[in-house]
Amino acid sequence: MARKLTINDxxxxxxxxxxxxxxxxxxxxxxxxxIAELELEPEKxxxxxxxxxxxxxxxxxxxxxxxxxxGRSLPYAEGIKLANPDLTVLVNVGDGDLLGIGAAxxxxxxxxxxxxxxxxxxxxxxALTKGQASPTLGRNLQPKALPKPNIQxxxxxxxxxxxxxxxxxxxxxxxRVQHLKELIKKAVQHKxxxxxxxxxxxxxxxxxxxxxxxxxxxxxxNEEGWDPVVKSPEEFPEKASQALIxxxxxxxRIPIGxxxxxxxxxxxxERYSQRIPSYLKVPPAREPIEVGGKPVITTEKFKEIFxxxxxxYR
Amino acid sequence: xxxxxYILGGPQGGGLETTSEVLSxxxxxxxxxxxxDREYFSNIKGRHSYVHATVSAVELPRxxxxxxxxxxxxxxxxxxxxxxxxREGGYLIYNSDDDNTNFTSIPSMEKELKERLASxxxxxxxxxxxxxxxxxxxxxxxxxxVGLSFKELLMEIQKREGIVxxxxxxxxxxxxxxxxxxITDISNEGLDYSLRRRFTREDLYRHNRxxxxxxxxxxxxxxxxxxKLEQPRIKVGSVLVASGNDVIAMAKIVAGVRFQAYYPIxxxxxxxxxxxxxxTLGGDGAIIVFQTEDELAAINAAIGAALTGVxxxxxxxxxxxxxxxxxxxxxxxxxxxxxxTYYQRGGPSTGQPTRGGQSDLLSSVFASHGEYPxxxxxxxxxxxxxxxxIDAFNYAETYQVPVxxxxxxxxxxxxxxxxxxxxxxIKITRGVLAPKGLKEYKRFDLSSIISPxxxxxxxxxxxSGDEHDEKGHIDEDPVIRIRMFDKRMxxxxxxxxxxxxxxxxxxxxxxxxxxxxxxxxFVKGVALKAIEELGNEGVKVGYYxxxxxxxxxxxxxxxxxxxxxxxxxIAVEHNYQAQASKLVxxxxxxxxxxxxxxxxxxxxxxHELVNxxxxxxxxxxxxxxxxxx
Numbered sequence: 001m002a003r004k005l006t007i008n009d010x011x012x013x014x015x016x017x018x019x020x021x022x023x024x025x026x027x028x029x030x031x032x033x034x035i036a037e038l039e040l041e042p043e044k045x046x047x048x049x050x051x052x053x054x055x056x057x058x059x060x061x062x063x064x065x066x067x068x069x070x071g072r073s074l075p076y077a078e079g080i081k082l083a084n085p086d087l088t089v090l091v092n093v094g095d096g097d098l099l100g101i102g103a104a105x106x107x108x109x110x111x112x113x114x115x116x117x118x119x120x121x122x123x124x125x126x127a128l129t130k131g132q133a134s135p136t137l138g139r140n141l142q143p144k145a146l147p148k149p150n151i152q153x154x155x156x157x158x159x160x161x162x163x164x165x166x167x168x169x170x171x172x173x174x175x176r177v178q179h180l181k182e183l184i185k186k187a188v189q190h191k192x193x194x195x196x197x198x199x200x201x202x203x204x205x206x207x208x209x210x211x212x213x214x215x216x217x218x219x220x221x222n223e224e225g226w227d228p229v230v231k232s233p234e235e236f237p238e239k240a241s242q243a244l245i246x247x248x249x250x251x252x253r254i255p256i257g258x259x260x261x262x263x264x265x266x267x268x269x270e271r272y273s274q275r276i277p278s279y280l281k282v283p284p285a286r287e288p289i290e291v292g293g294k295p296v297i298t299t300e301k302f303k304e305i306f307x308x309x310x311x312x313y314r
Numbered sequence: 315x316x317x318x319x320y321i322l323g324g325p326q327g328g329g330l331e332t333t334s335e336v337l338s339x340x341x342x343x344x345x346x347x348x349x350x351d352r353e354y355f356s357n358i359k360g361r362h363s364y365v366h367a368t369v370s371a372v373e374l375p376r377x378x379x380x381x382x383x384x385x386x387x388x389x390x391x392x393x394x395x396x397x398x399x400x401r402e403g404g405y406l407i408y409n410s411d412d413d414n415t416n417f418t419s420i421p422s423m424e425k426e427l428k429e430r431l432a433s434x435x436x437x438x439x440x441x442x443x444x445x446x447x448x449x450x451x452x453x454x455x456x457x458x459x460v461g462l463s464f465k466e467l468l469m470e471i472q473k474r475e476g477i478v479x480x481x482x483x484x485x486x487x488x489x490x491x492x493x494x495x496x497i498t499d500i501s502n503e504g505l506d507y508s509l510r511r512r513f514t515r516e517d518l519y520r521h522n523r524x525x526x527x528x529x530x531x532x533x534x535x536x537x538x539x540x541x542k543l544e545q546p547r548i549k550v551g552s553v554l555v556a557s558g559n560d561v562i563a564m565a566k567i568v569a570g571v572r573f574q575a576y577y578p579i580x581x582x583x584x585x586x587x588x589x590x591x592x593x594t595l596g597g598d599g600a601i602i603v604f605q606t607e608d609e610l611a612a613i614n615a616a617i618g619a620a621l622t623g624v625x626x627x628x629x630x631x632x633x634x635x636x637x638x639x640x641x642x643x644x645x646x647x648x649x650x651x652x653x654x655t656y657y658q659r660g661g662p663s664t665g666q667p668t669r670g671g672q673s674d675l676l677s678s679v680f681a682s683h684g685e686y687p688x689x690x691x692x693x694x695x696x697x698x699x700x701x702x703x704i705d706a707f708n709y710a711e712t713y714q715v716p717v718x719x720x721x722x723x724x725x726x727x728x729x730x731x732x733x734x735x736x737x738x739x740i741k742i743t744r745g746v747l748a749p750k751g752l753k754e755y756k757r758f759d760l761s762s763i764i765s766p767x768x769x770x771x772x773x774x775x776x777x778s779g780d781e782h783d784e785k786g787h788i789d790e791d792p793v794i795r796i797r798m799f800d801k802r803m804x805x806x807x808x809x810x811x812x813x814x815x816x817x818x819x820x821x822x823x824x825x826x827x828x829x830x831x832x833x834x835x836f837v838k839g840v841a842l843k844a845i846e847e848l849g850n851e852g853v854k855v856g857y858y859x860x861x862x863x864x865x866x867x868x869x870x871x872x873x874x875x876x877x878x879x880x881x882x883x884i885a886v887e888h889n890y891q892a893q894a895s896k897l898v899x900x901x902x903x904x905x906x907x908x909x910x911x912x913x914x915x916x917x918x919x920x921h922e923l924v925n926x927x928x929x930x931x932x933x934x935x936x937x938x939x940x941x942x943x
Binding site: 012014042043044046048051056058059062063064065066067068069071072074075076077078079080082083084086087104105107108272275276277278279282283284285286287289290293294295296297298299301302303304305306308309310311312313 | 339342343345511546548549550551552553554555556560564567568569570572573575592593594595596598599600601602604606607608610611612613614615616617618619620621622623624625626640641644704731734735736737738740741742743744769770771772773774775776777778779780786787788
């Protein structure tokens with residue numbers, strides 16, 4: 001039963017130990033508000049997180065939290081969702097976690113279109129290990145912890161998501177909580193793999209991408225007229241290409257908003273369900289496997305299922 | 315005769331598996347026991363591959379040995395590679411069109427084998443052609459030679475069945491079937507059943523049936539059926555004829571596994587294919603078989619799935635397991651029941667990807683940073699593998715620990731007849747589950763060692779790879795650290811107490827043996843046959859078979875070692891270091907200083923094991939076996 005939750009209901013008694021002013025607070029606020037407004041049931045909602053500052057978010061929200069390994073939050077989330085598609089699964093993960101050590105999983109999720117929401121805390125640094133360059137930090141930049149300027153190029157997360165096949169792709173900004181909340185809500189309501197790149201100032205280690213830096217540059221592409229929705233499967237290549245161009249915009253401004261929504265791709269769950277009729281009716285997690293301590297597969301059923309292996313000796 | 319052994323050889327991708335399958339099923343249908351091992355290179359087409367089988371009228375065999383009664387060769391390379399495997403008076407079936415082929419002209423043959431053959435042929439005065447080897451076998455080994463012109467046979471089948479020439483080579487596999495069937499006089503009913511089973515398309519069945527008939531009539535008219543087995547006397551009712559991969563897949567379905575994640579790796583991947591084939595459980599169920607992008611994803615997806623309450627597993631081999639180790643630690647830290655079916659192959663690194671081994675025992679027992687409880691069990695044959703698979707999930711859920719189930723390539727790729735499993739005695743135990751309707755749920759409740767498990771979706775709960783409090787939130791307090799750590803590690807005491815000693819090992823052999831072999835895994839079959847043969851010679855040898863490494867069967871091995879004398883223990887293993895003997899020492903202080911090992915990637919054979927045991931009895935301390943191409 002859905003019950004009206006307040007934001008206070010969604011807080012846990014765990015002290016939020018991020019640095020004062022951390023961009024993560026904005027993301028956490030947007031999460032609380034989105035979950036409350038969507039009236040998600042706490043026990044049927046799972047926040048999966050990776051490692052680092054962002055990983056702790058699973059402990060700060062009073063829904064089920066699975067705080068996993070560095071790089072592996074997506075496989076955990078996919079395992080959870082595929083075994084029990086009735087759960088709503090959100091992943092909060094850092095940029096190093098998702099696009100560095102876990103990049104293979106990021107690409108693979110796009111190919112599958114599992115019905116998950118991936119929220120990337122994009123602060124350009126590995127903060128909890130004291131500020132090393134992350135995969136979203138541009139070349140020649142030198143946030144204050146770096147002994148030398150960065151010599152690796154930044155990956156384009158939106159572009160990578162488009163190429164990988166995500167069917168909902170957006171960018172938010174941690175200081176625009178209302179806008180981010182709306183993105184999260186839409187991503188949850190979207191059927192398929194949703195990716196939100198969230199610009200998140202790290203007040204301790206990134207003296208370049210500050211609130212001031214972003215405040216001057218971000219603008220909402222949807223407000224400026226960009227329609228992200230793919231109208232037909234045929235339109236996809238053109239729409240995706242335009243979205244990709246948007247993601248590379250380099251006129252000094254940073255686009256936020258929804259880049260792409262493609263409703264024409266079946267989810268991974270639907271693909272399984274086409275082959276396995278009972279899958280979405282009785283999820284594997286709820287399938288009975290024993291009756292009175294005995295396997296549901298009886299000797300008779302076993303012989304029937306595996307008849308091609310059985311020989312009756314005479 | 316009551317036992318028949320044969321080698322079938324040919325190029326990888328040349329239809330050898332079909333030959334082997336058809337013969338295995340034909341013998342099994344006629345009531346014989348069969349074990350059929352496939353040896354192959356890491357290659358898709360062209361390299362030498364062979365099948366080595368034992369067919370028995372008196373038992374469901376688990377052993378392989380040399381020499382063999384028949385070598386059936388699709389190509390010249392097989393003749394060169396296996397002529398030495400034939401017993402005196404055995405049968406060579408080969409393609410007489412190859413008569414003039416010289417071994418030096420075969421590109422797929424490895425240079426070391428060519429060098430060995432060159433010196434052997436020089437010593438025997440052979441010119442290195444197939445014909446010279448055939449003549450040598452006839453004159454010096456009294457081998458009966460069935461030379462068939464494959465070209466003529468293929469022309470014949472084209473003519474009779476209207477097959478286009480480009481398709482004709484597909485029928486070579488049935489030439490071998492026909493020849494072996496003729497010499498051994500397989501019942502026509504059995505052969506027909508098997509051909510129909512293999513060739514479900516009517517036209518293909520007919521073509522192959524015709525080919526078999528042609529060959530049978532030629533061979534029978536010239537050679538009769540001298541290798542006819544006596545009437546089978548195996549009284550087991552129905553049997554399964556299946557590979558180790560298939561047996562474990564079937565057991566997983568019975569065990570209630572409904573989620574398996576995997577990344578393709580030899581020799582584990584076939585298990586996942588079999589599960590996928592049965593993903594609807596015969597129509598009204600669902601198993602999700604999830605092919606991931608790598609093994610990191612496989613183990614962690616399987617763990618994620620397990621949190622929802624589904625019985626969940628991965629199937630992998632050494633390189634994949636190495637990648638899974640970090641995830642396994644998360645499962646240990648978070649008390650997640652997940653099962654790793656671990657098919658060992660030759661390592662390290664890529665090693666021998668299509669060959670067997672038992673060199674990952676220490677890794678499976680110790681692999682981890684930090685400490686957490688786990689259970690490690692190992693299966694010795696197909697039948698054990700079936701029941702062990704089910705136990706693995708029961709243990710995993712009862713103790714909320716990761717379980718590693720060790721098997722190997724030998725088991726994976728060997729087709730064997732096993733008694734039809736009796737499912738009536740199988741129990742599914744899901745461990746302590748939290749009741750519904752609690753006001754507050756604490757996943758890591760400290761009031762008992764095993765905290766009641768609830769599934770994601772039942773309650774709000776937290777998991778963390780960090781050390782955590784009862785609710786699952788990060789907690790670095792030193793006192794809670796000790797309490798949580800103790801709670802996890804004390805499962806080992808519980809496991810030690812609750813899993814009976816007799817579950818952890820099996821003993822085979824005389825009541826008071828003079829020599830005790832200590833082995834595990836696929837060593838079982840060959841060891842049992844070796845002690846039987848030695849017993850017939852009056853040598854009292856027993857075989858101590860380790861079935862669980864955690865918990866370890868300390869008491870029984872200690873008792874037996876005292877009775878037999880530690881000096882009379884011999885470790886028998888498919889690895890360099892005799893790894894299980896290290897664990898015997900670690901768990902009991904007993905040092906097993908003698909060993910018989912094999913690490914060529916090929917199975918152990920009875921004849922070489924018997925020989926090695928005798929060498930040890932004469933004062934040897936270490937025997938390294940190496941038979942087999």
